[in-house]
Amino acid sequence: MSTMTAPAREAVRAADRVAAARRRVSTGETIVQTLAMAWRALKKMRRNPEQFFDVALQPILFTAMFAFIFGGAIAGDVQSYLPLMIPGILAQTVLTTCMATGTQLREDMEKGVFDRFKSLPIARIAPLAGPMVADLLRYTIAATLTFGMGLVMGYRPGGGAGGVLAAVLLAIITGWSLAWVFTWVGTIARSAQAVQSISMMILFPLTFLSNAFVPVETLPGWLAAFVRINPVSHLVTAARDLANSALVSGEVAWTLLACLIVIAIFAPLSVRSYKRHM
Amino acid sequence: MSITKLGRTGGGPASGGGTDLAVRAEGLAKTFGGHRAVDGIDLDVRPGEIFGVLGPNGAGKTTMLRMLATLLQIDAGRAEIFGVDVAGNPHMIRQLVGVTGQYATVDENLTARENLWLFSRLQGIAAPRARRIAVELLGQFDLEEAADRPIAQFSGGMRRRLDLAASLITRPPLIFLDEPTTGLDPRTRGQMWDTIRGLVADGCTVLLTTQYLDEADQLADRVAVIDHGRKVAEGTPDELKTAVGNSALQLVLAEPDEAPTAVEVVRRVLGSDPVLSPEQGRLNVALDQADLAADVLIALRAAGVSISSVSVAKPSLDEVFLALTGHGADGDEEISDTEISDIEISTEENR
Structure with a gap:
């Protein structure tokens, strides 16, 4: 700290600063700030690569496991189960990935640096949205590995490369949207562990009470009713149509609509509860 | 004890840019559960001064600061910074105030340089300038060598420096x-x-909190003493010290039973009561001049009170609190007499 004896700098004038101060954050500023936060999250990922374990292992493990366990029972054999299951696994991995968003946000928010983020003149949504932008990378890895593993096991998607890419893209969009639910949980829960257990309770019904692994027709009526309105079912059906037959069905629209509704509800809720926190 | 209000003579730097105070708070209050952490504090900080808020741990200093910095909601009362309402215009306040917390608020996952870069970018500074500012601040705070090391390896002092740099x-x-x-x-x-x-x-204005009387003395133009969420005194450091005597005589009696006699003797010599410390047989005597210590000691000898130890020191925060509130700076274990006297020595040199 060789103090400020150095070059005589222009004096700080409070009156000028007050005159120059803006009352609100503009949209452009919000985007720049969100990207700066995303940069921070990416740096953090690079320095803590163990974060990628779940993203990398789960698709590989689950694809193999589910194919051999359920394949024979549900579809007769593993080969014919793959087109049904891979899009299901895709939805499941993406959901698990976005669950981590909430847990990590909670952990992060307990650190001192969040105090500084709050004291800076930045959009309140930036510290929440930044990590979610960086998480796009994780969704991409998870989705790619799922299809990769499927291909290794003999899955030959009828929709071709274009269909598969579209399915992956849809899954990423859905994951990012649903992540707002977990972000909200992250801002209301008291600890990272609490986020984890609350998220599990949301995640399990969403993934397993869907058509991800079993055909809906085999379910009792009351359960089938829930499965049909579950947004994960729409994602799975849409992804199946895209990957297996390059068909852009109405399910895509339903999925995107569900995403929009989730964002419209949970993004404002998250920001509000983040503001109130601390 | 009543509040010592001081009017600094002369206009001071405030007369320059307009009539706005740097900070004006009225009846500021914050309640956590049923506990009133800040209980109606008024504060006037003039532009260009260093204003010290002195108090023990848990007095409400940090809570007050966090309310002024928009980090906590103001429960009651109002505050303005350079004439801007804190509750009404938090975004403007955040552009006018730099906050350095008690605990380092920098990112552990980034290096020092990356931290400065991130905070610059967040505040809308273009990339090339952000890089330049980082280099400048790292130099100014002696952090060039550590610039690209992870913060996890930083010492406490280095973190504090980086933290302050990030606020600037x-x-x-x-x-x-x-x-x-x-x-x-x-x-x-x-x-x-x-x-x-x-x-x-x-040209900046500084509002700082401290537990050390000596720090307030060294730095602050004016000081407010806070206790249990209330302001108990305000004035220049000199005024505060005069209120508690310029130095303090500490006596430990060989026979604690003789305490009443000793109190009687001190009262006769100085005309004021000493403060009996919680420990048996320990007396704190505020002195206007250190010379008076000899008078007290001679009178005690004459009265047959024997003493096991004697010291004369500048008043510590503890004594300021005893004098101002009638109780010690409780909840404050960190501050020890040795610590204070250590700093006292450097104080002498700096002045």
Whole structure:
């Protein structure tokens, strides 16, 4: 700290600063700030690569496991189960990935640096949205590995490369949207562990009470009713149509609509509860 | 004891830019559960001054600062910073105030340079300028060598420096420092003091909290003493010290039973009562002049009171609190007499 004896700098004038101060954050500023936060999250990922374990292992493990366990029972054999299951696994991995968003946000928010983020003149949504932008990378890895593993096991998607890419893209969009639910949980829960257990309770019904692994027709009526309105079912059906037959069905629209509704509800809720926190 | 209000003679720097005070707070209050952490505090901080908020742990200093910095909601009362309402315009306030917390608020996952870069970018500074500012601040705070090391390897002093550097990126006109030197060694503390003086020389206003009377004495133009969420005194450091005597005579009696006699003797010699410490047989005597210590000792000898130890020191925060509130600076274990007297020595040199 060789103090400020150095070059005589222009004096700080409070009156000028007050005159120059803006009352609100503009949209452009919000985007720049969100990207700066995303940069921070990416740096953090690079320095803590163990974060990628779940993203990398789960698709590989689950694809193999589910194919051999359920394949024979549900579809007769593993080969014919793959087109049904891979899009299901895709939805499941993406959901698990976005669950981590909430847990990590909670952990992060307990650190001192969040105090500084709050004291800076930045959009309140930036510290929440930044990590979610960086998480796009994780969704991409998870989705790619799922299809990769499927291909290794003999899955030959009828929709071709274009269909598969579209399915992956849809899954990423859905994951990012649903992540707002977990972000909200992250801002209301008291600890990272609490986020984890609350998220599990949301995640399990969403993934397993869907058509991800079993055909809906085999379910009792009351359960089938829930499965049909579950947004994960729409994602799975849409992804199946895209990957297996390059068909852009109405399910895509339903999925995107569900995403929009989730964002419209949970993004404002998250920001509000983040503001109130601390 | 009543509040010592002081009017600094002369206009001071305030007369320059307009009539706005740097900070004006009225009846500021915050309640956590049923506990009133800040219980109606008025504060006037003039532009260009260093204003010290002195108090023990748990007195409400940090809570007050966090309310002023928009980090906590104001439950009652109102506050303005350079004439801008804190509750009504938080975004403007955040552009005017730099906050350095008690605990380092930098990102552990980034290097020092990356931290400064991130905070610059967040505040809308273009990439090339952000890089330049980072280099400048790293140099100014002696962090060039550590610039690209992870923060996890930083010492406490280095973190504090980086933290302060991060608060200065946009050169805000008002800077809040929450206990800027708690836990720092005396040398680093002295450097921090120089830096804080440099900020004011640049035209900034500084509002700092501290547990150390000596720090307030060294740095602050004016001081408010806070206890249990209330302001118990305000004035220049000199006025505060006069209120408690310029020095304090500490006596430990060989026979604690003789305490009443000793109190009687002190009252006769000085015309005021000494403060009996919680420990048996320990007396604190406020003195206007250190010379009077001899008078007290001679009178005690004449009265046949024997003493096991004697020391004369500048008043510690504890004594200020005893004098102002009638109770000690409780909840404050960190501050020890030895610590104070250590700093006292450097105080003498600096003045």
